[in-house]
Amino acid sequence: MATERTFRVWRGDDDGELAEYRVEVNEGEVVLDVLHRLQATQVPDLAVRWNCKAGKCGSCSVEINGRPRLSCMARMSTFDPDETIIVTPMRTFPVIRDLVCDVSYNYQKAREIPSFTPDPKTEPGDFRMYQADVGRPQEFRKCIECFLCQNVCHVIRDHEENKENFSGPRFLMRVAELEMHPEDTADRRNIAQEDFGLGYCNITKCCTEVCPENIRITDNSLIPLKERVADRRYDPVVWLGSKIGLRKGADTPMVPNTRPGREAEE
Amino acid sequence: MTELYIEGDPIRDEKAPEGPIQERWDKRRFSAKLVNPANRRKLSVIIVGTGLAGASAAATLGEAGYQVTSFCYQDSPRRAHSIAAQGGINAAKNYRNDGDSIYRLFYDTVKGGDFRSRESNVHRLAQVSVEIIDQCVAQGVPFAREYGGLLDNRSFGGVQVSRTFYARGQTGQQLLIGAYQALERQVAAGTVEMNTRHEMLEVIVAGGRARGIIARDMVTGEIETHFADAVVLATGGYGNVFYLSTNAMGCNVTAAWRAHRKGALFANPCYTQIHPTCIPVSGEYQSKLTLMSESLRNDGRIWVPKKGGDPRDPRDIPEEERDYYLERRYPAFGNLVPRDIASRAAKNVCDEGRGVGPGGLGVYLDFADAIKRMGRPAVEARYGNLFDMYQRITGENPYEVPMRIYPAVHYTMGGLWVDYDLQSTLPGLFVTGEANFSDHGANRLGASALMQGLADGYFVLPNTVNDYLADGPFEKLDENTPEAREASETVRARIDRLLSINGTRTVDSFHKELGQIMWDYCGMERTEEGLRKAIDRIRELRGEFWQNVRVLGSNDELNQALEKAGRVADFFELAELMCIDALHRRESCGGHFRAESQTEDGEALRDDDEFAYVAAWEFAGTGEQPVLRKEDLEYEYVEMKQRSYK
Ligand SMILES: Cc1cc2nc3c(=O)[nH]c(=O)nc-3n(C[C@H](O)[C@H](O)[C@H](O)COP(=O)(O)OP(=O)(O)OC[C@H]3O[C@@H](n4cnc5c(N)ncnc54)[C@H](O)[C@@H]3O)c2cc1C
Ligand code: SF4
Ligand code: SF4
Ligand code: FES
Numbered sequence: 001m002a003t004e005r006t007f008r009v010w011r012g013d014d015d016g017e018l019a020e021y022r023v024e025v026n027e028g029e030v031v032l033d034v035l036h037r038l039q040a041t042q043v044p045d046l047a048v049r050w051n052c053k054a055g056k057c058g059s060c061s062v063e064i065n066g067r068p069r070l071s072c073m074a075r076m077s078t079f080d081p082d083e084t085i086i087v088t089p090m091r092t093f094p095v096i097r098d099l100v101c102d103v104s105y106n107y108q109k110a111r112e113i114p115s116f117t118p119d120p121k122t123e124p125g126d127f128r129m130y131q132a133d134v135g136r137p138q139e140f141r142k143c144i145e146c147f148l149c150q151n152v153c154h155v156i157r158d159h160e161e162n163k164e165n166f167s168g169p170r171f172l173m174r175v176a177e178l179e180m181h182p183e184d185t186a187d188r189r190n191i192a193q194e195d196f197g198l199g200y201c202n203i204t205k206c207c208t209e210v211c212p213e214n215i216r217i218t219d220n221s222l223i224p225l226k227e228r229v230a231d232r233r234y235d236p237v238v239w240l241g242s243k244i245g246l247r248k249g250a251d252t253p254m255v256p257n258t259r260p261g262r263e264a265e266e
Numbered sequence: 267m268t269e270l271y272i273e274g275d276p277i278r279d280e281k282a283p284e285g286p287i288q289e290r291w292d293k294r295r296f297s298a299k300l301v302n303p304a305n306r307r308k309l310s311v312i313i314v315g316t317g318l319a320g321a322s323a324a325a326t327l328g329e330a331g332y333q334v335t336s337f338c339y340q341d342s343p344r345r346a347h348s349i350a351a352q353g354g355i356n357a358a359k360n361y362r363n364d365g366d367s368i369y370r371l372f373y374d375t376v377k378g379g380d381f382r383s384r385e386s387n388v389h390r391l392a393q394v395s396v397e398i399i400d401q402c403v404a405q406g407v408p409f410a411r412e413y414g415g416l417l418d419n420r421s422f423g424g425v426q427v428s429r430t431f432y433a434r435g436q437t438g439q440q441l442l443i444g445a446y447q448a449l450e451r452q453v454a455a456g457t458v459e460m461n462t463r464h465e466m467l468e469v470i471v472a473g474g475r476a477r478g479i480i481a482r483d484m485v486t487g488e489i490e491t492h493f494a495d496a497v498v499l500a501t502g503g504y505g506n507v508f509y510l511s512t513n514a515m516g517c518n519v520t521a522a523w524r525a526h527r528k529g530a531l532f533a534n535p536c537y538t539q540i541h542p543t544c545i546p547v548s549g550e551y552q553s554k555l556t557l558m559s560e561s562l563r564n565d566g567r568i569w570v571p572k573k574g575g576d577p578r579d580p581r582d583i584p585e586e587e588r589d590y591y592l593e594r595r596y597p598a599f600g601n602l603v604p605r606d607i608a609s610r611a612a613k614n615v616c617d618e619g620r621g622v623g624p625g626g627l628g629v630y631l632d633f634a635d636a637i638k639r640m641g642r643p644a645v646e647a648r649y650g651n652l653f654d655m656y657q658r659i660t661g662e663n664p665y666e667v668p669m670r671i672y673p674a675v676h677y678t679m680g681g682l683w684v685d686y687d688l689q690s691t692l693p694g695l696f697v698t699g700e701a702n703f704s705d706h707g708a709n710r711l712g713a714s715a716l717m718q719g720l721a722d723g724y725f726v727l728p729n730t731v732n733d734y735l736a737d738g739p740f741e742k743l744d745e746n747t748p749e750a751r752e753a754s755e756t757v758r759a760r761i762d763r764l765l766s767i768n769g770t771r772t773v774d775s776f777h778k779e780l781g782q783i784m785w786d787y788c789g790m791e792r793t794e795e796g797l798r799k800a801i802d803r804i805r806e807l808r809g810e811f812w813q814n815v816r817v818l819g820s821n822d823e824l825n826q827a828l829e830k831a832g833r834v835a836d837f838f839e840l841a842e843l844m845c846i847d848a849l850h851r852r853e854s855c856g857g858h859f860r861a862e863s864q865t866e867d868g869e870a871l872r873d874d875d876e877f878a879y880v881a882a883w884e885f886a887g888t889g890e891q892p893v894l895r896k897e898d899l900e901y902e903y904v905e906m907k908q909r910s911y912k
Contacts, residue, residue, distance in 0.1 A: 028661075040772055044827055045818040049341075051514040053554040055658065056439070057345050073658060096485055097824045107342055107462075111454055115447045116406035127403060128415035134408045138433070141408060141440060142651075145344060181406055255454045 316343035319699025320500030322723025328452030351438025379707020509781020541676030708856025769814030
């Protein structure tokens with residue numbers, strides 16, 4: 001059952017504008033299918049990034065009627081039958097063309113986080129871990145890096161100036177994930193606060209609301225991380241531990257040479 | 267048939283040592299020339315691809331001290347297609363004490379590949395499989411654990427032991443995050459330079475060696491020249507020649523095909539795996555199929571109604587009116603028969619008119635019994651993600667109603683020919699992961715692609731590439747080197763040509779038509795007549811493409827139509843070679859089923875006397891007869907048998 005719908009789609013770069021199209025929509029389709037039909041029938045040079053069409057690769061993030069979503073998972077049946085569909089690129093990142101953004105800010109932030117650091121004393125195969133402990137960080141590892149949470153977070157959405165010192169929910173969650181791993185020996189709590197801007201987050205939960213993987217970013221990672229940071233700072237035992245070099249206590253620095261301009265400053 | 271190709275000299279792998287198979291890999295590592303750590307900095311390696319195969323290789327070679335430059339066409343290494351793998355990764359750890367061993371994994375892989383793979387390579391794969399798991403655990407990969415806290419395993423398509431390690435339906439993603447993290451660490455350490463959103467469009471061959479690549483910056487359109495002492499292609503498979511497949515939309519053959527045109531042999535292009543458990547097609551504009559992990563076959567039962575066109579809700583169809591056709595025909599393996607058998611069986615029941623869902627192209631995969639037996643929470647723990655995904659895509663709840671599945675193109679066993687060192691016939695060009703042909707013969711077992719990609723990248727290549735690099739660094743080249751200039755001009759000329767045709771048909775419409783030809787004639791079942799027809803039609807369509815394709819815009823910008831046009835142009839040439847390969851192989855084996863060669867009960871019938879060889883093809887020019895070079899296969903350690911899963 002085909003119907004005609006109105007789509008307004010962003011064309012051009014940051015200074016682009018919305019262009020309006022009438023386009024056929026069929027039962028069972030998602031927004032990405034309709035964008036493909038537009039490409040096939042009316043706008044062959046429309047730039048849309050996608051890869052898996054299964055909500056797995058995180059390439060097709062856009063804003064649909066102002067809401068950050070994966071276009072491959074946005075079913076047309078969830079809109080009102082006569083609703084105009086407005087598709088724009090993610091607002092927080094520079095637009096390369098049409099619906100395609102430059103999200104390199106995020107990869108930059110990823111690089112700054114010290115990686116998983118297992119205890120060198122554990123022999124391969126010896127290390128045991130309980131399913132419950134596997135399960136906790138696994139929720140965070142469902143992340144497909146669509147960056148919708150990064151896009152929506154008000155700390156950077158309209159505040160370019162905060163980008164340098166705020167890693168965003170996705171990467172603070174990554175820090176939390178590493179911190180919760182029982183075999184990890186690094187301690188990233190200090191840099192979470194100092195370098196990655198955990199303090200900017202005022203737990204509005206907007207990030208959690210848009211996550212297509214339904215990860216409870218704020219409740220399960222950001223808040224517990226904030227608690228751990230507080231423990232680290234005010235708990236005298238941890239403070240002592242850090243003095244005598246026990247695990248989870250010695251500060252691990254941000255990965256060197258990853259933040260441009262950092263050396264010059266220090 | 268010889269009018270379609272010419273037979274040339276045979277070819278052989280010269281690198282695998284003689285002697286007992288268990289010792290060959292050690293021997294090879296020992297005999298390979300080494301590069302001392304101080305010299306490694308002076309040696310450069312280009313790695314194209316950042317999936318599991320490419321990311322693991324780049325991280326390992328970077329850590330070893332070589333100067334690595336990496337390329338991928340996505341905006342991040344972590345978006346490579348490997349992210350989509352769901353089911354798991356094999357390793358012969360024998361944690362379950364169920365009789366698994368390196369030998370058994372080797373045996374299963376050779377047998378699963380229908381005796382068309384090289385024994386030495388497969389044995390090595392089984393040997394290093396054991397190390398992969400330790401390596402990944404050390405990166406923090408959250409494999410599932412059992413009660414005691416040790417790693418859990420399950421059994422996976424086509425084998426009777428439990429050797430598959432998994433991470434909740436997201437194994438590929440978890441492994442890739444591990445490899446990506448290792449790679450990023452090297453990027454931060456300055457040993458690896460990462461070039462995202464770059465598409466390799468040509469290999470530079472100078473002085474008989476692969477010495478670099480030409481890549482297009484996909485944002486600015488700049489055509490760049492990069493040099494190195496060796497080039498590694500880890501560029502994935504070419505299943506998208508069928509247009510509809512489970513592969514990510516970007517997967518393509520361009521990197522491999524460009525190397526083939528420059529002299530690298532392409533082996534067994536017709537070996538294609540069709541996966542039995544995909545979500546069926548729903549409409550005309552569908553551009554991609556979604557795979558459901560085959561692990562679902564462990565607990566789900568596959569059936570169709572006994573009578574065709576049964577209009578009832580599946581839940582109302584009584585047991586005695588259902589045909590659990592796999593369990594019926596293959597009592598020993600039941601729903602766990604290898605992929606090719608399960609796929610063809612599904613196609614057969616649908617051809618008989620007993621298929622379910624839109625267009626009768628589907629069969630049921632039913633979890634009602636599993637839920638009764640284990641309880642819903644257990645099913646949810648094991649398959650929760652997959653069920654959610656199915657529900658998101660189809661709008662149906664698989665806890666309540668049986669899923670519908672149908673076969674789709676999934677994996678390509680063929681690829682660039684490589685020797686035991688993973689080096690192609692072009693010196694200095696190495697090929698890893700799905701892009702090579704090496705380990706799976708005519709059919710790949712489930713959970714073995716991740717194993718192979720990581721084995722190649724973490725363990726094999728880092729121990730063989732040194733043998734080649736030990737003779738370097740090679741002569742310094744620059745952009746004025748004639749071979750480099752020629753390669754870069756070829757790329758430019760092709761782009762200009764595509765942009766100037768200005769025809770009336772979109773690239774996608776050509777791709778779709780090509781895919782349909784391939785699916786109809788070079789898909790699950792192939793015949794001499796069909797393949798000949800396909801070759802004619804592909805040639806015709808290729809002619810039309812170069813006359814009438816419409817590519818708007820220019821080269822100096824993000825231009826997705828241009829990217830696609832280049833890829834589809836290469837798919838045309840590949841498709842023709844696939845059909846020629848399928849036509850020349852007048853036997854059925856693994857994923858290649860020739861209707862003319864089957865047993866009385868419709869099973870694939872191999873012809874070992876004539877076809878126990880690898881078909882490695884040499885490029886002779888577009889539209890010219892390719893040259894067939896045979897590599898004979900010998901089996902010393904596994905007795906060649908007709909596969910039987912009865
Ligand atoms: C849906 C699905 C599920 C699967 N599940 C499993 C499973 O459970 N277990 C299993 O073992 N296997 C599974 N497989 C198979 C397995 O995922 C793949 O075979 C494997 O991931 C391939 O890895 P790769 O590194 O060789 O290539 P890919 O991951 O495909 O990576 C290719 C890389 O090459 C780059 N590239 C390609 N061409 C160019 C070019 N011209 N220029 C620059 N860069 C280029 C890409 O950017 C990418 O980085 C599955 C496959 C699919 C489709
Ligand atoms: S909860 Fe924190 S990180 Fe998430 S959107 Fe709000 S401020 Fe940003
Ligand atoms: S946390 Fe969720 S919203 Fe954020 S990048 Fe990951 S998947 Fe996307
Ligand atoms: S296309 Fe991969 S998440 Fe949408």
